Amino acid sequence: MSAPVPPPPAGPVPYEPALALALLADMVRIRRMEEKSAELYGQGKIRGFLHLYVGEEAVAAGALRALSAQDNVVATYREHGHALLRGMPMNAIMAEMYGKQEGCSRGRGGSMHLFDAATRLFGGNAIVGGGLPIAVGLALADRMQGHGERVTACFFGEGAMAEGAFHESVNLAALWRLPVLFCCENNLYAMGTALERSESQPDLCAKAGAYGLRTARVDGMDVVATHEAARLAREQVARGDGPWFVEFQTYRFRAHSMFDPELYRDKDEVAQWKTRGPIHTFTARLKAQGLLTEEQYLMIERAADEEVARAVAFAEAGTWEPVEHLYRDLRTRNGGPGAA
Numbered sequence: 001m002s003a004p005v006p007p008p009p010a011g012p013v014p015y016e017p018a019l020a021l022a023l024l025a026d027m028v029r030i031r032r033m034e035e036k037s038a039e040l041y042g043q044g045k046i047r048g049f050l051h052l053y054v055g056e057e058a059v060a061a062g063a064l065r066a067l068s069a070q071d072n073v074v075a076t077y078r079e080h081g082h083a084l085l086r087g088m089p090m091n092a093i094m095a096e097m098y099g100k101q102e103g104c105s106r107g108r109g110g111s112m113h114l115f116d117a118a119t120r121l122f123g124g125n126a127i128v129g130g131g132l133p134i135a136v137g138l139a140l141a142d143r144m145q146g147h148g149e150r151v152t153a154c155f156f157g158e159g160a161m162a163e164g165a166f167h168e169s170v171n172l173a174a175l176w177r178l179p180v181l182f183c184c185e186n187n188l189y190a191m192g193t194a195l196e197r198s199e200s201q202p203d204l205c206a207k208a209g210a211y212g213l214r215t216a217r218v219d220g221m222d223v224v225a226t227h228e229a230a231r232l233a234r235e236q237v238a239r240g241d242g243p244w245f246v247e248f249q250t251y252r253f254r255a256h257s258m259f260d261p262e263l264y265r266d267k268d269e270v271a272q273w274k275t276r277g278p279i280h281t282f283t284a285r286l287k288a289q290g291l292l293t294e295e296q297y298l299m300i301e302r303a304a305d306e307e308v309a310r311a312v313a314f315a316e317a318g319t320w321e322p323v324e325h326l327y328r329d330l331r332t333r334n335g336g337p338g339a340a
């Protein structure tokens with residue numbers, strides 16, 4: 001029951017070479033880190049859950065480059081790319097995925113719980129829709145504390161829009177005109193459930209618009225489109241005009257997680273979407289315009305591979321948290337630290 005796949009993104013890239021190459025490098029860094037993560041998972045080095053973003057890189061790359069360093073970011077369990085582009089060192093991400101104490105959450109969270117107060121990344125969240133009320137709370141706190149210019153960008157899958165948390169969150173955000181940029185990563189599936197099997201209103205902008213949010217729908221495989229949409233929406237949110245909802249229409253090229261036989265979609269559909277891949281289509285456009293040479297592309301890839309190799313070495317050399325730390329961070333009933 002799959003819908004026709006649109007043609008690949010094309011056309012001139014309206015950017016100076018520096019921005020164009022930075023967007024490309026952002027996507028390549030995510031792709032290479034995640035391809036390595038999949039390999040490490042196969043070797044049993046990374047365990048637990050692992051949800052890859054392969055195919056969706058143009059969303060994080062375009063949107064995050066539209067934010068200021070002071071903005072808040074809230075993401076899902078498919079958040080390695082968001083963490084990386086937000087500025088979390090790849091070493092800390094890889095060590096966290098290994099479960100080593102040098103990871104950003106001391107190895108206690110793993111892949112789904114990347115968190116970094118320094119770069120204002122408020123997770124990573126294993127709960128579908130769990131980030132939405134957190135984003136609204138952050139935006140409300142900013143309003144109350146007088147951080148008028150700050151925007152909270154909240155990334156979530158289209159599957160979260162069938163959750164109660166979505167309705168409660170967008171309702172309050174719209175009612176109180178809070179500075180939230182709702183970024184829906186619509187990859188058409190929530191695990192094995194296609195959008196039209198779970199949504200009575202499959203037009204997601206209409207659904208968000210019903211709460212009074214301003215909305216935009218954009219090709220999530222085209223990093224120019226994602227960047228432009230996010231930039232315009234962020235500007236308006238920062239002006240105090242209330243929340244925006246941007247639907248990024250994207251596709252994941254790999255399984256939902258590492259345990260998914262993918263029985264719910266045709267191989268043909270996946271192959272067709274791969275022709276829309278955000279990295280190779282953007283590369284071809286840049287080359288056609290004379291903004292990128294093959295040599296430059298290879299340098300970007302090599303730099304990403306070297307960064308990945310360093311991160312893996314860092315994680316390998318990392319250490320396990322000692323067992324005496326078992327009660328660290330636990331709170332007792334009276335609110336004090338747990339007995340060690």
Ligand SMILES: Cc1ncc(C[n+]2csc(CCOP(=O)(O)OP(=O)(O)O)c2C)c(N)n1
Pocket residue numbers: 078126127128129156157158159160161185187189190191256
């Ligand atoms: C509250 C809740 N319900 C169910 C799950 C199990 N679950 C994990 S991922 C997922 C699919 C979510 O799909 P979507 O929001 O579209 O994000 P995507 O994985 O496609 O990026 C589900 C149902 C969960 N983690 N949390």
Ligand SMILES: [Mg+2]
Pocket residue numbers: 157158159185186187188189190191
């Ligand atoms: Mg989805």
